[in-house]
Amino acid sequence: MxxxxxxxxxxxxxxxxxxxxxxxxxxxxxxxxxxxxxGEILPIARVLAIATERVPGDVLKVKLERESFGFKYEVKILTGGGRVREVEIDAKTGRIIKIEDD
The missing domain is CATH 1.20.5 (Single alpha-helices involved in coiled-coils or other helix-helix interfaces)
Known part of the structure; x- marks a missing residue:
């Protein structure tokens, strides 16, 4: 018991x-x-198109975060070469903030 x-x-x-x-x-x-x-953030389909246009590959994960300037998306992509890259995108404008290896 x-x-x-x-x-x-x-x-x-x-x-x-x-x-x-x-x-x-x-x-x-x-x-x-x-x-x-x-209208503070773009639809996810648009964000994925922006990210994969710059870093072609398979999307592994998408995260939306609040920052001091507003929202940003973090998109993790597995490239054809086997690298995982993270693309940070301003969620309102679609501007790429940075791209880095994860």
Whole structure:
């Protein structure tokens, strides 16, 4: 009986941060949708086209971050040569901020 309670308590402790992250993710998604609706960020399809035009390859990950100037996208791309490159793009203008190896 004690073993079951300890396991349940451990699982509950592990689950709490995950629930917080899930809630934060939903808040982030709402904020991104609202920013898109207000025209503060470009649609993801446009951003991916910009990134892969400069760095051809397969997109591995896309992240939207808030910076002092507004939002930026970070796009990780696996190139045909096997390198992973990160393209940072101003989310409002589509201007490439920088490209670097990841």
């Amino acid at each position: 004690k073993k079951t309670l300890l396991i349940a308590a451990a699982l509950a402790a592990l689950a709490s941060p995950a629930l917080t992250l899930a809630k934060d993710d939903k808040d982030d998604q709402r904020a991104a949708s609202a920013a898109l609706a207000r």
